[in-house]
Amino acid sequence: MDYQVNNNGYYGKFGGAFVPEMLYPNVKHLEANYLKIMQSASFKNEFTELLKHYVGRPSPLYFSNRLSERYQLNVYLKREDLNHTGSHKINNTIGQILMARHLGKKRIIAETGAGQHGVATATVCAREGLECIVFMGATDVARQQPNVEKMEMLGATVIPVQSGNKTLKDATNEAIRDWINHPDETHYIIGSVVGPHPYPDMVARFQSVISAEMKTQLREQTGSPLPDTIIACVGGGSNAAGAFYHYLNEPKVRLIAVEADGKGLETGQTAATIAAGSVGIIHGSMTLLMQTNDGQIIEPYSLSAGLDYPGIGPLHAHLYDAKRVEFLRATDNEALEAAFELTRFEGIIPALESAHALAALKKGTFKPNETVVINLSGRGDKDMEAYRNFMKSQKDKNLLLHKPISNPNAEVYTRGFSFPNNSQPLDLSPMGGLFVP
Ligand SMILES: *Cc1c(COP(=O)(O)O)cnc(C)c1O
Secondary structure, three states, rough: OOOOOOOEEOOOOOOOOOOHHHHHHHHHHHHHHHHHOOOOOHHHHHHHHHHHHOOOOOOOEEEEEHHHHHHHOOEEEEEHHHOHHEEEEHHHHHHHHHHHHHOOOEEEEEEOOHHHHHHHHHHHHHHHHOOEEEEEEEHHHHHHHHHHHHHHHHEEEEEEEEOOOOOOOHHHHHHHHHHHHOOOOOOOOHHHOOOOOOHHHHHHHHHHHHHOOOOOOHEEEEEHOOOOOOEEOOOOOHHHHHHHHHOOOOOOOOEEEEEEEEEHHHOOOOOOHHHOOEEEOOOEEEEEEEOOOOOOEOOOOOOHHHOOOOOOOHHHHHHHHHHOOEEEEEOHHHHHHHHOOOOHOOOOOOOOHHHHHHHHHHHOOOOOOOOOEEEEEEEEEHHHHHHHHHHHHHHOOOOOOOOOOOOOOOOHHHHHHHOOOOOOOOOOOOOOHHHOO
């Protein structure tokens, strides 16, 4: 079974490019050139160098002893949280800014929800010296001030969008409107595997570095490039697409995507598109989306701004249809609990989005001791307000979140895991090998 996009821009019955006539030349030009550009030696070299020296790749694949023990599994975390700017999003914006240069574009626009994609875009624009305009719903501008300030410090212009619910969907509509008005000089950096063809395919290819590294790292650490299961959260689906990409044609590897279920499907306050959605067109592509019977988009809800999107990338709609990927849901509260569990077990504060993937450890069924890789898409600095509120509410209920969770085996763990079988113990003496230049 092949999960690549076909020549017409479709994954099965999903995808395509439904764009206004004014944008048709732009999208056609990108489609005609993106593969040739991405596969040129100069592009590949520069992309690889920047991922290494600017983003900090490869991101570590970290074996979590304590989650492993807790769930009787072998749990590995793919640490996208350690990337420059704090998530996987930079993998895509680096790729797209190079694409913009090769296309000769001088002006960059982007949409953003929580501001993570906006910051990742403003970052690469600063480095490249290109004008950057970020559309952001006015509601999000108000509740994500630190990211707005970062974008402005990076030299971007943030435009608050006043239409609709003033959130991500409205920001995307406004970005598309701007693109229609300035098609010649502008490249639109879309932040996920959504939008008209070829965006979903292009973004998935940029993010595929995640699963390419996973294969090498798993081979080094376990002897086999294939885990039993890979888990990732899904908003539009770019970190999941990257984590699954090189395993799509490995039928033995089980792939699990976790959607944000907000307050729960039955309350209607959800962002679980696969569960609550139906076929339609959103932001230029045919996919599953949350809509009323007469095609009006239903506002999604999730505490996690990065997952609060009413659609899903066409690749994922197809992977669901083809039964290649299993879709689970995690509520706000399940994600919050999972975030605290990781924090207290491993000293890693995950993004609230990534915490939805962690919650699957409780919700899925696994074979004892199977190898599970969880894509830790980002870090939790931006989510401290949500975490602080949760901590307060748990304290009132007198749950034990404020006590450390003891780890009687800490020393054993530390000795046990970090040296692959074939490596020498590190020499940490002052004149030892490790720190000698
Ligand atoms: C934006 C974001 C997501 C959701 O986007 P995808 O395209 O579904 O990956 C997930 N995790 C983090 C940390 C994000 O910033």
